[in-house]
Amino acid sequence: MPQFYETVFIGGGISCLSAASGFRGDAILFERADRVGGLCKSDQLAGFTFDRTGHLLHLRDPRVRRLVKRLLGDNIDELARNSWIYSHGVYTRYPFQSHFFGLPPEVVSECLLGMFAAHKKTNRYQPKNFAQWVMTRFGRGVARHFMFPYNQKLWTVSPRTLTTEWLGRFVPKPDLKEVIRGAVSDWHDDAGYNAKFFYPVKGGIETLVKAMTRPVKRIVCQVGVAKIDLKTRQLTLTTGDRVGFGRLVSCVALPALIKMIASKPDRISKMATKLRWSSVYNLNIGFKDRGCDRHWVYVPENRWLPYRFGYASNFSKTMAPRGAGSLYTETAYSRTQRLDKETARRRIIRDLIAIGVLNSKKDILVEKVHDLKYAYAIYDRNRKRSVSGLLDYLETHEIYSIGRYGRWEYSAMEDAIIQGIDLAKYKL
Numbered sequence: 001m002p003q004f005y006e007t008v009f010i011g012g013g014i015s016c017l018s019a020a021s022g023f024r025g026d027a028i029l030f031e032r033a034d035r036v037g038g039l040c041k042s043d044q045l046a047g048f049t050f051d052r053t054g055h056l057l058h059l060r061d062p063r064v065r066r067l068v069k070r071l072l073g074d075n076i077d078e079l080a081r082n083s084w085i086y087s088h089g090v091y092t093r094y095p096f097q098s099h100f101f102g103l104p105p106e107v108v109s110e111c112l113l114g115m116f117a118a119h120k121k122t123n124r125y126q127p128k129n130f131a132q133w134v135m136t137r138f139g140r141g142v143a144r145h146f147m148f149p150y151n152q153k154l155w156t157v158s159p160r161t162l163t164t165e166w167l168g169r170f171v172p173k174p175d176l177k178e179v180i181r182g183a184v185s186d187w188h189d190d191a192g193y194n195a196k197f198f199y200p201v202k203g204g205i206e207t208l209v210k211a212m213t214r215p216v217k218r219i220v221c222q223v224g225v226a227k228i229d230l231k232t233r234q235l236t237l238t239t240g241d242r243v244g245f246g247r248l249v250s251c252v253a254l255p256a257l258i259k260m261i262a263s264k265p266d267r268i269s270k271m272a273t274k275l276r277w278s279s280v281y282n283l284n285i286g287f288k289d290r291g292c293d294r295h296w297v298y299v300p301e302n303r304w305l306p307y308r309f310g311y312a313s314n315f316s317k318t319m320a321p322r323g324a325g326s327l328y329t330e331t332a333y334s335r336t337q338r339l340d341k342e343t344a345r346r347r348i349i350r351d352l353i354a355i356g357v358l359n360s361k362k363d364i365l366v367e368k369v370h371d372l373k374y375a376y377a378i379y380d381r382n383r384k385r386s387v388s389g390l391l392d393y394l395e396t397h398e399i400y401s402i403g404r405y406g407r408w409e410y411s412a413m414e415d416a417i418i419q420g421i422d423l424a425k426y427k428l
């Protein structure tokens with residue numbers, strides 16, 4: 001008889017760790033990688049600490065703030081965002097829509113005129129997609145110079161394909177007074193969900209993962225779940241062993257989780273095929289420091305490959321050895337627009353040199369590319385119905401799919417932690 005566990009956690013992402021750390025029953029967690037943490041892992045390389053792209057703690061929920069502060073103790077700093085946009089050969093402040101100052105005059109006037117026209121029309125009709133939403137909120141200039149190209153790069157689909165469900169806190173909406181102030185002066189504010197953020201002083205974001213892992217009793221790494229049999233309530237592991245389960249909590253990406261389920265209804269397989277995503281190459285670079293104090297920079301223009309880069313060593317000095325700095329870059333790709341890792345790496349470095357972020361290749365002390373297969377779940381017109389159908393199906397079989405990829409959503413570490421806390425409290 002295979003070993004039986006009342007609860008099996010599949011995947012050691014931050015959401016499952018949050019649920020498992022608050023759960024006192026009979027449980028085991030299987031993680032297919034060599035250690036838990038998922039996207040919230042940090043790597044030590046030649047004296048540098050690199051996260052798998054920038055992972056900053058934006059904490060709005062007082063419960064999570066308290067939890068994170070308790071877990072990290074003194075090892076946490078609060079920082080005020082210093083983020084920028086690089087376009088037309090200049091850096092302007094984030095968010096683009098309220099900081100045109102410094103852009104070429106013709107671009108400033110195009111953005112302002114579009115914004116005035118949009119403000120006049122705002123309530124006339126309900127936007128059907130993200131492209132229409134941008135046009136009604138911000139007008140043609142902001143659409144053309146930032147919102148359309150940036151979002152097309154990140155999501156890898158046309159802004160017309162995207163719905164507006166994901167916008168929530170992610171796109172700040174300035175009033176006209178702020179827009180004008182930000183066009184005629186270098187005024188800046190703290191708009192948006194990420195104006196302040198927390199970050200560990202030492203050890204990168206994985207420090208939080210390590211602290212969350214402490215109360216979890218049974219974690220087995222380098223063993224993944226390969227198959228889920230709902231009839232026998234048994235899992236087949238990547239070792240070939242079988243394990244019986246009462247219920248499952250998974251942070252595996254929803255399409256991959258559904259694929260693991262044997263003999264599911266056709267309608268469920270079909271729904272899963274409707275889910276789309278963009279992937280990200282995260283190139284981390286340790287380099288000879290040049291004294292820049294920016295945190296991160298959005299890069300909307302198509303001529304440059306990355307959609308964003310940031311300076312991890314400006315989140316904490318301990319991320320890089322003395323005299324050195326560290327950078328992360330993010331480049332999105334999709335299954336249909338294949339971009340191989342090596343081509344991406346070469347083009348990103350070339351772009352960083354052309355933009356002036358690096359002097360030359362000689363500045364690079366160390367580098368590493370991570371391929372983040374599931375990075376952004378695409379909010380197209382099929383997503384909502386498919387996700388709710390799939391989650392309902394899973395829950396009727398006592399499978400709780402949580403986390404950014406388990407719920408197939410655009411969300412942050414804080415949301416993943418909350419989902420884990422709530423699941424352990426109310427359902428397990």
Ligand SMILES: Cc1cc2nc3c(=O)[nH]c(=O)nc-3n(C[C@H](O)[C@H](O)[C@H](O)COP(=O)(O)OP(=O)(O)OC[C@H]3O[C@@H](n4cnc5c(N)ncnc54)[C@H](O)[C@@H]3O)c2cc1C
Binds near residue numbers: 374
């Ligand atoms: C580019 C980018 C930037 C981001 N920046 C931020 C940020 O600044 N701030 C922020 O709060 N959030 C950020 N996020 C979001 C953050 O990464 C996620 O919210 C968080 O990591 C989600 O964790 P999770 O629990 O959903 O699972 P994941 O981190 O996806 O972990 C899933 C785990 O399951 C394991 N697994 C997969 N298949 C199996 C299997 N068959 N068997 C066993 N184990 C398996 C994997 O190895 C992995 O460990 C960013 C995300 C991206 C893509």
